[in-house]
Structures are given as C-alpha cells and as structure tokens.
Amino acid sequence: MLWKGRLLGAAKGIETAEFGAVEIPEELVLRKLQQMPGLPGPAIAQAVELEVRATSPFAMDDTVWGTHALLDKASGKNLVEVILASRRQIARYLDERQSDIGLRSGRKAEAWVFATDGNPIIVRGWGEQSREQEVVRQRRVAFAFVFFAMVIAGMMAITPSLQLRARSLDAIAAFESMQHETKQAAAQREAFTHSVEQLEVVRGVLAERIDLLQLMTVLTKVLPDDTYLQNMQTQGLKVSIQGLTGNAATLMQTLGSVPGFREVRAPTAATRALAPNAENFRIEIQLDPAVFSVAVNPASVAPPAQPTLGASPATSPSVSSVSNDSVGASTTTPASAETPRKSRFTR
Incomplete structure (x- = not known):
C-alpha cells in the first residue's frame, strides 16, 4: 500500500508523486504500549530510548523504532505506543516496493506503521528528511510571501502620506523661490511703508503746529x-x-x-x-x-x-x-x- 498525501490507495496505477510512504506490514514490526508519567517531551523520548535498548531483540545498530502518544480515555493515563523493527528488513522491503511507488527520480519512500488509533508512526531513517526539508522550505516561502505582502500593503498605506510630503516639500521650495525672486520688491515695499509711517508722524506733528x-x-x-x-x-x-x-x-x-x-x-x-x-x-x-x-x-x-x-x-x-x-x-x-x-x- 502507498500513502500519498492523505489518500490511501493501491501502489499500481498511481501517478508520479513528490513524496510517498510505504506501510510496513505487521509481520515486520513489534508493538508495545508503555505507560509514561507526566514528563516533558524530551524526557519521554529519553525514557523510550532506554526502554528500546533494554527490550529490543535486534542488535542496536540494526534497531529502528517509532513512537506515538496515546491517551487512555478510560483511565485517563498517558500511554506511548512503541514499534520496533529491523533496519535491514525495512530496507529490503522498501527496495522491493520502491519501483511501485511512482516517486520522482532521486526520492526515497518513507516507512510508516499505523498506530492503534489509525495515525501513522514514522520509522525514521529513510525519505522523511527530504519531506521535512521541503516543508521547511515551503514554510519559509510562505513567510516570505506574507512578508512581501505586508511590505506592499505598508507601502500602499504610506504612499498617500509620501505624496503629500512630496507636495509639501515642492510647495515649500516654490515658496522659497518666490520669496527670493520678490525679495527686492519686498524691500522696496518695506521702505515705502516706512516712509509712509514717517510722513504720518510728520503730518501728526504739523497738525499740532499753528500757521x-x-x-x-x-x-x-x-x-x-x-x-x-x-x-x-x-x-x-x-x-x-x-x-x-x-x-x-x-x-x-x-x-x-x-x-x-x-x-x-x-x-x-x-x-x-x-x-x-x-x-x-x-x-x-x-x-x-x-x-x-x-x-x-x-x-x-x-x-x-x-x-x-x-x-x-x-x-x-x-x-x-x-x-x-x-x-x-x-x-x-x-x-x-x-x-x-x-x-x-x-x-
């Protein structure tokens, strides 16, 4: 069987896919439910690794495993489902099914085992790294698009303000140029106003003098x-x-x-x-x-x-x-x- 995205179908007749996964049959894996106390994620992973080293029937360099967290609704306890398998057997099975998966050239299939609740458990060490790298790349691209969209929206928001500022600067420059051009006329007008004021003063003085x-x-x-x-x-x-x-x-x-x-x-x-x-x-x-x-x-x-x-x-x-x-x-x-x-x- 082949997992492609979230659709489960027969391996034959499927079109070429970017990423794919092969379900490992039950005869190649061992399962175990382990009750875990309320520990953080890294502590649980270390505890599972110790348990695998202690109970695995395979050599450590040939042992692969995967975990999946479960919640016992009846007792409310935290359970971890652990699967064990032989690395050589998984690799041999994937090589036999590689040509039937229909992946792009150079891509490797992932090894999945389904947990008791129906969710896949990834057996690490095969094609999951390429998928995870692609997910990171797509996430970065999405973030880049969001960033550029925000930049464009910000530019659209501040464009009217920039236009108003540019118009204000142009108006100030035009006013200063007009002031420079009319400086001589303004000086003459000021002198004329001063002369008129002096004449008014003289007229006021003469108005108080008798002929x-x-x-x-x-x-x-x-x-x-x-x-x-x-x-x-x-x-x-x-x-x-x-x-x-x-x-x-x-x-x-x-x-x-x-x-x-x-x-x-x-x-x-x-x-x-x-x-x-x-x-x-x-x-x-x-x-x-x-x-x-x-x-x-x-x-x-x-x-x-x-x-x-x-x-x-x-x-x-x-x-x-x-x-x-x-x-x-x-x-x-x-x-x-x-x-x-x-x-x-x-x-």
Whole structure:
C-alpha cells in the first residue's frame, strides 16, 4: 500500500508523486504500549530510548523504532505506543516496493506503521528528511510571501502620506523661490511703508503746529480799531491773547464769529485799564486744525519776509511779545503785510 498525501490507495496505477510512504506490514514490526508519567517531551523520548535498548531483540545498530502518544480515555493515563523493527528488513522491503511507488527520480519512500488509533508512526531513517526539508522550505516561502505582502500593503498605506510630503516639500521650495525672486520688491515695499509711517508722524506733528502768519493776518483783520494786543502765546492749537480794548464783551463776540475759532473764552474777567475807555482782557482761543494747522498750509512753514517798520504808530506797528510754548521761549512775530489796515499789535 502507498500513502500519498492523505489518500490511501493501491501502489499500481498511481501517478508520479513528490513524496510517498510505504506501510510496513505487521509481520515486520513489534508493538508495545508503555505507560509514561507526566514528563516533558524530551524526557519521554529519553525514557523510550532506554526502554528500546533494554527490550529490543535486534542488535542496536540494526534497531529502528517509532513512537506515538496515546491517551487512555478510560483511565485517563498517558500511554506511548512503541514499534520496533529491523533496519535491514525495512530496507529490503522498501527496495522491493520502491519501483511501485511512482516517486520522482532521486526520492526515497518513507516507512510508516499505523498506530492503534489509525495515525501513522514514522520509522525514521529513510525519505522523511527530504519531506521535512521541503516543508521547511515551503514554510519559509510562505513567510516570505506574507512578508512581501505586508511590505506592499505598508507601502500602499504610506504612499498617500509620501505624496503629500512630496507636495509639501515642492510647495515649500516654490515658496522659497518666490520669496527670493520678490525679495527686492519686498524691500522696496518695506521702505515705502516706512516712509509712509514717517510722513504720518510728520503730518501728526504739523497738525499740532499753528500757521502763525495766517493767524496774525486773521487777527489783524477782525480786531476792532480800539483793540491792541500786548502778548500772544500758543500751545499746540490753543492761542492765548492779552491786550487792551474798548469793550471786552464785544471783542469776544467778534472773535467767536471768526471761522476757524472753535472755542473762545476768557479765563479771567476784564479789568479797567489806566487809559481812558480801555479794558485789560485775556482771551483763550481753540483753533480749528483744518484752518490754521501748518499741515493744511505747508507753504507757510517757511518764514515770511519781515516788513520794514516805520516810526508812526498808525502805519508801522509791531508786536510787543508773541511766545510759543511748544518752542519754550517768547518769540517776536511780525505783523501782517497788509499796509492799508491799521495793525492791532502794540509795542
């Protein structure tokens, strides 16, 4: 009989097989059931070998054996079925059946003996080594396929991430290239922004400065003929004037109606002066930057030509003292260049 895989059939008419086994007949083997204590596998194998050496009727160099573990269901004890055979008899029997097995050239058949429970017991020393080596080779191949499958699956899993990373690197490189190309334009833009900021600062400073020439021109036009300025001080857009006038209340009403004079008030009450029909006044005026700021009239920043002062009070008056607190010192301010109108400033 021939075992091929897990099918039992007649030896004749079977196709060529990679591996095969021949069942050893009962007349060539001896059987023995041996009860074993609960020992590990290597210890049981050593105990069986000692038992075989002690009970084998064959010479030790001619003795072959095989074992199969059994479980006695009735008693629950561990049993080992041991088979003994002569090496020369097994070899002679396999040689007689080798041509009937149908194995590939160079392959040897295995020697099997069936245990009492129907499972084969392999008598070692013949073709089982080739089969076991092939099993190991196939197992390695299977592991290799599993490994490569896992590698491919991992690559498929990380491919989108790698693509995203590559796109990110390309985007970073393109951004850096664009930054390098626009570096000069960015520098010009930064310089322009800095210039605009400086202009805003200058505009803010100029917005707090008064156009004194325009202010003196307006005062010269609106002050009555009986009004004379003795002192004028500026602080930002705030002007404080002091002098003599015939009627301080009328003067305040006149100044309050002047365009550009936002707020006109008297911090102190007017007092009677030593001169006849004259009052001492002090008035504070809050100017509108849209009218009197230097930022609105930048041409007035340059100092105007100072007119020639004459000797007559009616035709060539001058300012007594005009001070600007933002400068921190009292400055002499020229009178209006309009000669037809009488000046309101006294020395």
